[in-house]
Amino acid sequence: MENSSFMTTTALATLLLPFIGALLTACLPQRMAKWLATFFALLATLGTVLMGWGFLAHGKADVTVTLLSYGDVALFGFTFDRISTLIVFAVVFLGLLVSLYSTGYLTAGNREHPHEGGNRYYAFLLVFIGAMAGLVMSSTILGQLLFFEITGGCSWGLIGYYQTPKSQRSAMKALLITHVASIGLYLAAATLFLTTGTFALSALAQLSGTPALIVFGGILFAAWGKSAQLPLQAWLPDAMEAPTPVSAYLHAASMVKVGVYIFARAILESGNVPHIIGWIGIVMAVITMIYGFLMYLPQKDMKRLLAWSTITQLSYIFLALSMAVFGSREAFDGGVAYIFNHAFAKSLFFLVAGALSYSCGTRMLPRLRGVLSKMPLLGIGFCVAALAITGVPPFNGFFSKFPIFAAGFALSHEFWVMTPLMVLVLIESVASFAWFIYWFGRVIPGQPSEEVAQAGPVPAAMRLVLIVLVVMSLCSSVIAVAWLG
Structure with missing residues (x-):
């Protein structure tokens, strides 16, 4: 039992540290922002490594912990298995690398965009890292939905970071298209709850017939929007108006992976799609x-x-x-x-x-x-x-x-x-x-x-x-x- 509580504590720390870091980064002087952001990203990365170590020490046994429930209904919790521990390391570690890279890229020496990175940039980046960690580890569809929306907001803030009319248009486009996609996830969450009486992803295995079609169809639609698949692909090429480290993180490493990840998680939990x-x-x-x-x-x-x-x-x-x-x-x-x-x-x-x-x-x-x-x-x-x-x-x-x-x-x-x-x-x-x-x-x-x-x-x-x-x-x-x- 001690091990699962160790992993839960570590997971909570990994999830909350970037958010705390974002708050500090937003409030402290600009010259400290980039080092503070990199430091908090490093702490979160160490958290994912510790989690992986705890998972190995546990004999790679899958653990699901419910943190927040209303009556018998699980609202939010963590799932530790081979997939969540692997992917959470990738998204947080890449967040650290991108943060470190940004300390060099967002400077006056940049020939394409001479610009010192502001607090806003690093704060959004940290919130994004935290939201990704939360989404990957979430054991309920409600948790996925919450972090799905936070990543959408962060991407809007980061794509429009340079504040040019074109980048703000692109940011709005990304926000709107991924929001339309999230309707699929809302529909899936509601249908899952009405059919099984819970938001836990493990309940996906109980679905059959029409509810199963609605839930998995909704998840697939949401996944298409986040991962820029037809017919919801139009936002991704325009999102290249963002600073390049953001493009690397949002559009290669993490945000576009949200879609495929929630689809993979649904298939894994269900067993009979x-x-x-x-x-x-x-x-x-x-x-x-x-x-x-x-x-x-x-x-x-x-x-x-x-x-x-x-x-x-x-x-x-x-x-x-x-x-x-x-x-x-x-x-x-x-x-x-x-x-x-x-x-x-x-x-x-x-x-x-x-x-x-x-x-x-x-x-x-x-x-x-x-x-x-x-x-x-x-x-x-x-x-x-x-x-x-x-x-x-x-x-x-x-x-x-x-x-x-x-x-x-x-x-x-x-x-x-x-x-x-x-x-x-x-x-x-x-x-x-x-x-x-x-x-x-x-x-x-x-x-x-x-x-x-x-x-x-x-x-x-x-x-x-x-x-x-x-x-x-x-x-x-x-x-x-x-x-x-």
Whole structure:
């Protein structure tokens, strides 16, 4: 019993520290804001490590703790299992890296946006880290809903951070579209409560018939909105108006992962999701994947290219989770490992883009050339990120893409339609690899272009974060496999 109380205390600390830090950051002088934010992000990261350690010491036994209830109805609690402990580490640790990176990026030395990071920026970032931790560990659909809405508010504050008319429009668009999506979650919560008399996610296993369709359909719809899948994808490319560290955190590591995570959690807790939900998920994932790929062909702005690429990568996770509805454990574990691995690889790519715009003053790909000779770390980072995202071994992307293909072709014994669908997905995978290699050839080798030749130095904090992410792009799959067992 002591262990579960230790884990509960640690989880509460991990959840509350970023919120306390945000309050202090907002009130104290600006020069202290960035170090305070990084310090609190570090404390929260240590909390997730302690939680993982407690979970291991407990023999990896799943524990659910109810913290707040009304009568017999659980309103909020924590779930500790293989998935929540793994993903909470990823989102909080990446929050720490992004906070550290921001201390170098949001300075007057930035050539694209010379600007000292304000208290508002770091406070929103901390609230976001706290909300993500809360959402991942929540054991009730009500807890998920609360933190789902907080992340929406933070994303609005951070996307519109530069206060230009365009960034404020983009922030509003993100807020509205993800709000429309959250209606699905409200509907799911209400239906779950009316059918089972509780908000606990474990009650999803009791659903059948129409209520099951409404609940899982609602969760899938909410997930599409947060993870920018068709038909709710329009907000993500525009959200690139945000400062680059925010793009890396919100649009690669955590906010877009909220959607796939609540879908994964629902599948895990339920065990008998209606098959029609699986088919809708598979079909929409394949359509989004192909649409996203076609959209990133004309992009010249590195961040917009990465935004469309993120949309297609999330489709892979939806594809994997939707296949898990038909009982494929391999697809489910592949999907969860994909959430973990993609967070590190895509963050690396965004932060390389940020370092290029910081030192060269532009992130337009045609104007960048010869990066490797002038800035070797950025050249290596670009290369590792491109290979990891497109799934080339030995990088982390391969180890989460391979199980998805294996599971998809295995399912084609039961459903013949899976074969043509998986072939389409395979074509997209190869084509995206070719496209990233094309840009790699244009941007990284060769004689430096004018912008690259005159590039300024990259601050030490940013270099350190890039090195950590390069290492994680190689190692994170090992962590995921060992943890998911």
